[in-house]
Amino acid sequence: MPKISKLAPRQKAKALRAPPKRWRNRWRHTQDVVFESGVRAGPSVHLGPSVFPSREIAEERAAEWMRDHPEVVLLCGVIYLGAVPDPVQD
Numbered sequence: 047m048p049k050i051s052k053l054a055p056r057q058k059a060k061a062l063r064a065p066p067k068r069w070r071n072r073w074r075h076t077q078d079v080v081f082e083s084g085v086r087a088g089p090s091v092h093l094g095p096s097v098f099p100s101r102e103i104a105e106e107r108a109a110e111w112m113r114d115h116p117e118v119v120l121l122c123g124v125i126y127l128g129a130v131p132d133p134v135q136d
Contacts, residue, residue, distance in 0.1 A: 068134075070131075071096070074123075
């Protein structure tokens with residue numbers, strides 16, 4: 047009769063997290079930028095001000111914004127980095 051080896055200890059189940067309900071777009075500016083509010087920012091990575099209910103909607107709005115503002119994209123060196131969960135979830 048074959049010997050039964052010790053069974054591996056049970057792994058604890060990871061708690062499932064609820065999917066994010068708020069998404070924001072992440073952008074990189076490669077040039078100096080002066081926002082409409084008068085705030086000046088150097089080359090940086092930042093989250094956009096708008097919050098969206100899903101990743102798909104956030105990505106669609108980013109594509110629309112880049113299509114509607116080609117001069118800003120070119121002059122400020124705006125690069126879209128993708129949609130990310132909002133760090134401040136309700």
